[in-house]
Amino acid sequence: MDFDLSEEQRLFRDVLRDFVDREIRPVAREWEASGRYPAEIVATMAEMGLFGLTVPEEYGGLGADMISFALVFEEIARGWMGVAGILGSHSLSCWLLARHGTEEQKERYLPDLAGGKRRTGIALTEPDAGTDLQGIATVAVRDGDAYVLNGRKTWITNARHADPLPVLCKTSATTPAHRGMSVLLVDAGTRGFTVERDLPKLGYKGTESCEVLFEDCRVPAANLLGGAEGRGMQQVLSGLEIGRVNVAARALGIAQEAYSQALAYAGQRKAFGKPIGDFQAIQLKIAEMASRVQAARLLVRWAASRADGGHRVDMEAGMAKAYAAEAAVFCSLAAMQVHGGYGYSTEFEVERLYRDAPLMMIGEGTNDIQRIVIARALLSGAAAIG
Incomplete structure (x- = not known):
């Protein structure tokens, strides 16, 4: 079993890390605090081809393997998790189009989406339906x-x-509800489609999270994803598998950055005449953080490699997402404790990591839902451990 990245993947990671260190880290704190949209960062991501991560090469995309896909979100989340979110929803939507769209839909949308000329997201959640997607009230x-x-x-x-x-x-x-669900591709500017307000958030800043309204919005029948009704729930659930790899990788990025910040601070900060890293209380935190980060990384790469092998990864992605999210929450709090009072200051990165981490336990299906998915896969015999 090979846990190492390939040479190509290492080079790709190095390019990503350089981009994050050069263009994201220097501005993340200031832009997040001011609510400034990271337009320049988005433009560079488009130039790098990152908007084409899940777009096949024949449509101008990278057609990236899932390990490389995960590396993108891990590295960007280390610098600013909100920016990773801009790519996350876009990549999920592109994946749905590439896997389930008609040929006409692929040719119409994917080349521009791959190059960043167009961007996209996905509209699933409603005010009264989040985890229970079969309870949505939006009708067409x-x-x-x-x-x-x-x-x-x-x-x-x-x-x-x-x-x-x-x-x-x-x-x-139709009953059951999932058999009567479909996905419609709503073009920007369509009459009756309104983006209403940006929702205020504890963290996950840099990208907007909005309420959208559809009022007698006429969508051409040609924009029915895949061209057949009743397949929407199946299409969305297949996409959420890779969405969970994305969220798991973002959580891993937060956990890794929290650990790195704590490790560096433990070597710099002195108390009673010596670095605080010499004290056993700090050493225990550093060791636990490092162990959780590495365990999360192995789960993320396991899920990604299984997806690359053509397997369904409900269980694997669920495990990676749940564990990495909780590692992010643990490590961000531990890093704040290592920093002491400075950890509570907006002048240090750990404060932002602490605010960004909880969303990882909620997004793309709560951690409780992930555990139910994992258990059902094991109990049904669809998956096994050992």
Whole structure:
């Protein structure tokens, strides 16, 4: 079993790390505090081809393997997790289009999405339906050569820049509900499609999270993802598998950065005439942080490599996401404790890491849901350990 990156993956990681150190770290604290949108960073990510991570090469994308995909989110999240979120929703939506779109949809959207000329996200969550996607109330009724879409979505990343915005909706009243769900690709500027407000957040700043409203919004029937009704839930769930690898990698980035900041501070800060790293209380925290970071990394790469092998990774991605998210929360708090009073200051990075970490336990399915997914896979015999 090889736990090392390939030479190509190491070079790719080095390019990413240089980009983060050069263009993200120097501005992250100031831009996050001011609420400034990272337009220049987004432009550089487009030049690097990162918006084409999950777009096949034939449509101008990178067609990246999942290990490289995870490296992107780990490295960017180390610098500023909110920026990683801009790529996360976009990459998930591109994956859905590439795997489930009609040929006409792929040709129309993917080349521009790969180059960053277009951006996208995905509209799933509603005010009264988050984890329970079958409980959504957004509906689309067929009317000639179009669907009339009505409903409200919330917590939508990239909403102000999405073109198109894939929207999960109900196209029939079939029971069970998942058989009547579809995904419509709503183009920017479509009449009746309104991005209402940016939601205030504890962390995850740098990218917008919005409420969007659809009022008698006419969407061409040609924009039905895959061209057939009733496949939306299946399409979305398949995409959420790689979405969980993305969130797990972001959480790993937060945990790694928290550990790195604590390790450096423990060697610099002195108390009673010697570095605080010489005290056993600090050593215990450093050791535990390092162990959790490395365990999270192995789980993320295991899930990514299984996905590269063509396997379903419900269980693997669920394990990686749940464990890495909790490692991020633990390490960010431990780093704050190592820093003492300075850890509570906005002048130090650990304060932002502490605010960003909890979202990793919620996004792309809560950690409790991940454990249910893991247990069901094991109990059904669909997956095994050992």
